[in-house]
Amino acid sequence: MTTIEARRSAHQFDLGPARALVCRECGNEVPLAAEFACAECFGPLEVGYDFGKITRAEIEAGPRSIWRYRNLLPVPSDVQEHPNTDPGLTRLVKADRLAAALGVRKLWVKDDTGNPTHSFKDRVVAVALAAARQLGFTVLACPSTGNLANAVAAAAARAGWESVVLIPSSLERAKVLTTAVYDGALIAVDGNYDDVNRLATELAADHEDWAFVNVNVRPYYAEGSKTLGYEVAEQLGWRLPQQIVVPVASGSQLTKVDKAFRELGELDLVEPTPYRVFGAQATGCSPVAAAFQAGHDVIQPVKPDTIARSLAIGAPADGPYVLDTVRRTGGSVEHVSDEEVVDAIRLLARTEGIFAETAGGVTVATAKKLIESGQLDPDAETVLLITGDGLKTLDAVEDKIGPRATVPPSSAAVREALGL
Amino acid sequence: MTTIEARRSAHQFDLGPARALVCRECGNEVPLAAEFACAECFGPLEVGYDFGKITRAEIEAGPRSIWRYRNLLPVPSDVQEHPNTDPGLTRLVKADRLAAALGVRKLWVKDDTGNPTHSFKDRVVAVALAAARQLGFTVLACPSTGNLANAVAAAAARAGWESVVLIPSSLERAKVLTTAVYDGALIAVDGNYDDVNRLATELAADHEDWAFVNVNVRPYYAEGSKTLGYEVAEQLGWRLPQQIVVPVASGSQLTKVDKAFRELGELDLVEPTPYRVFGAQATGCSPVAAAFQAGHDVIQPVKPDTIARSLAIGAPADGPYVLDTVRRTGGSVEHVSDEEVVDAIRLLARTEGIFAETAGGVTVATAKKLIESGQLDPDAETVLLITGDGLKTLDAVEDKIGPRATVPPSSAAVREALGL
Structure with missing residues (x-):
């Protein structure tokens, strides 16, 4: 028995309030471990909890990061003592000018x-790292096309862990550089994202000390998205919004925000007021929106073709659970064109001074479409999740924007250019 | 009399604890106004205060942004009620791995x-916007070569103000895009930064409603840098570090961090323990380091030639005050080569998972040099200021980093590339 096996078999790990892994399909429970699929039915495993008494005051007195919610996550109670990126507690911006523009x-x-x-991936990776440390892993790894690669390489660097990050060799140079700078093992693979993903699954099976955050420690990793929901509620003054629009890639984030809202209600941290969850996709990769609109329960995979690459998952693992969530809460899933995405990036920037990546454009454009079609109630309080940064997807806007004018160095020329 | 003149002459503005503008050279005091140079001696004006009683508890109960320090800044007490970018309260990271690497x-x-x-410029611009609103301005403006342009355009968008941003037409496309997206009046000028700066001064004189943040409202703008000092002290548990290394462009930031530390001591918010302030410059633009090392009191301007463009001010306005500060506190000013800057960016990234722009590389490389030369005490608690983001200066590292290997899509190939 190796050291890792010995440690794992003795269950000497502290994952805080996490009780077991629970199959989302058949409800089978297994002990906490580095597992991601149910041995009974192959359904996805999710973390189940035994929460103690948790108070608002305790949370408010906690660290200024996601670790203030440590008693709601599968991480040890001393999680903030170990080096990690400590993300979260990002701004919740009251968007009056965007509200006026959208009506x-x-x-x-x-x-x-x-x-x-600069993306929400820091949240899920931080939780994955904390859990992986407990589970006896020593290498942090992922297949990725961008934000996740950045987050994994940075978190591993901070922790002093090795990282293995697999990317398609066609990835834009900027995304390669912002991962490579952290000096982990960044491997470019001559293939598409599906190839890279398949390699990750193979390698995870062969290397027992490699934690592929979105593969073999996925149940823990995914829980990190709950912190978006917790923060929104806390920042609203401990209440739930009436409507929330969430971008859909694998669909995990949307289901976890819903899970967070439900937990807060069950734990008496907020009034369990009704809320509606809406999913946002790009038309060029909208399998969940298509299933929703057709009234189907299963997702028909697609081949992605959209500028919103961070959402371009053609076979979204959590798609069926997204359908469950939006149907249960009275929401929906909509999709928007790449042109609408770019317009929405620009609308958000010019009204609120926030420069979002293409996924953020999908969220704002979808909100606009939902309002125009009457699906989203304009009188109900609404939250939009902007999950990544425009600096990483400059190519999406570069042909559309630039200086108003280029002038010789005289104040008269500047005034003329400004029409003064 | 125009509306603006009437408002200004009636002093109907609320700038919180700010009492007057005080000349740093001759001590002459003038009423708070949109002035920046002393009418007596042409010395630079600085904000003077009458602070009331301020407690740690009050600050801690304040907003999670620089506005928690509003009673220490030239802004109205209801500053957070007006739309602004609300920057600050950024992470103070305990850098054990970098510490070990630096000894x-x-x-x-x-x-x-x-x-x-993604830079400290959001702090100074937010304070400038808040003060400019009180002073009757309606347009936010600046000459800039990067970070400031982004911050001004974003803050104006958020506030619903017009912005006028002047940049040299040779600016890198990425920096142009990340300003243009906010849809203000971005004007590219066929000239260098000195030309752009001169135009700003001319235009500020002609347009009474344009607040050029770093020209005609500079005294207020500059105070925003104090918040870096306040946050460091609060995040250390209300105490001062023993040493701090600050990048030097105009020199304003360094002098304001020092001002913040002194104020905190005078207001009994921290023990007034001794601290040493160190300045960091790139060799290709090191007029302050040169003056310090030669024992001079005046700065000999230089023509900048360095990859650290956000520090490339050849005639730094606050240079003499930097010299005063480092001499008074027992610090120094050092300079580092562009090669050392790139190495330091990579060192910080691989040890702490933080990707800094070139200015951050200057800070880290300077700290290294100060340690190696015995100027910085390795046993004294030290803080390094990382003031901007590596995503904006990718060109500095792009020839040095990349994937470890590019391989065909097989796990055997990945393993071979990793030497396994």
Whole structure:
């Protein structure tokens, strides 16, 4: 028995309130471990909890990061003592100018570009790292096409862990550089994202000390998205919004925000007021929106073709659970064109000074479409999740924007250019 | 009399604890106004205060942004009620791995990349906007070569103000795009930064409603840098570090961090323990380091030639005050080569998972040099200010980093590339 096996078999790990892994399909429970699929039915495993008494005051007195919610996550109670990127507690911006432009009464933007590597992926990776440390892993790994690669390489660097990050060799140079700078093992693979993903699954099976955050420790990793929901509620003054629009890639984030809202209600941390969850996709990769609109329960995979690459998952693992969530809460899933995405990036920037990546454009454009089609109530308080940074997807806007004018160095020329 | 003149002459503005503008050279005091140079001696004006009683508890109960320090800034007490970018309260990271690499005992990195547009400029611009609103301005403007342009355009968009941003037409496309997206009046000028700066001064004189943040409202703008000092002290548990390393462009930031530390001591918010302030410059633009090392009191202007463009001010306005500060506190000013800057960017990234712009590389490389030369005490607690984001200066590292290997899509190939 190796050291890792010995440690794992003795269950000497502390994962805080996490009780077991529970199959989302058949409900089978297994002990906490580095597992991700149910041995009974192959359904996805999710973390189940035994929460103790948790108070608002305790949370408010906690660290200024996601670790203030440590008693709601599968991480040890001393999690903040171990080096990690400590993301979260990003701004919730009251977006009055965007609200006016969209014709809604009360609108908030959750701006997750303030995270350490400027996307919400820092949240899920931080939780994955904390859990992986407990589970006996020593290498942090992922297949990725961008934000996740940045987050994994940065978190591993901070922790002093080795990282293995697999990317398609066609990835834009900027995304390669912002991962490579952290000096982990960044491997470019001559293939597409599906190839890279398949390699990750193979390698995870062969290397017992490699934690592929979104593969073999996925149940823990995914829980990190709950912190978006917790923060929104806390930042609203401990209440739930009436409507929330969430971008859909694998669909995990949307289901976890819903899970967070439900937990807060069950734990008496907020009034369990009704809320509606809406999913946002790009038309070029909208399998969940298509299933929703057709009234189907299963997702028909697609081949992605959209500028919103961070949402371009053609076979979204959590798609069926997204359908469950939006149907249960009275929401829906909509999709928007790439042109609408670019317009929405620009609308958000010019009204609120927030420069979102293409996924953020999908969220704002979808909100606009939902309002115009009457699906989203303009009088109900609404939150939009902006989960990544425009600096990483400059190519999406570069042909559309630039200086108003280029002038010789005289104040008269500047005034003329400004029409003064 | 125009509306603006009438308002200004009636002093109907609320700038919180700010009492007057005080000349740094001759001590002459003038009423708070949109002035920046002393009418008596042409010396620079600085904000003077009458602080009331301020407690730690009050600050801690304040907003999670620089506005928690509103009673220490030239802004109205209801500042957070007006739309602004609300920057600040960025991470103070305990940098044990970088400390080990540099051979020091206790090291912290203040990571200002988490601000809304990812540099410390959001702090100074937010204060400038708040003061400009009180002073009757209606347009936010600046000459800039990068971070400031982003911050001004974003803050104006958020506030619903017009912005006028002047840039040299040779500016890198990425920096142009990340300003243009906010849809203000971005004007490219066929000239260098000196030309752009001169135009700003001319235009400020002609347009009474344009607040050029770093020209005609500079005294207020500059005070925003104090918040870096306040945050470091609060995040250390209300105490001052023993040493701090600050990058030097105009020199304003360094002098304001010192001002913040002194104020906190005078107001009994911290023990007034001794601290040493160190300045960091790139060799290709090191007029302050040169003056310090030659024992001079005046700065000999230089023509900048360095990759650290955000520090490339050849005639730094606050240079003499930097010399005063470092001499008074027992610090020094050092300079480092562009090669050392790139190495330091990579060192910080691989040890702490923080990707800094070139200015951050200057700070880290300077700290290294100060330690190696015995100027910085390796046993004294030290803070490094990282004031901007590596995503904006990718060109500095792009020839040095990349994937470890590019391989065909097989796990055997990945393993071989990793030497396994």
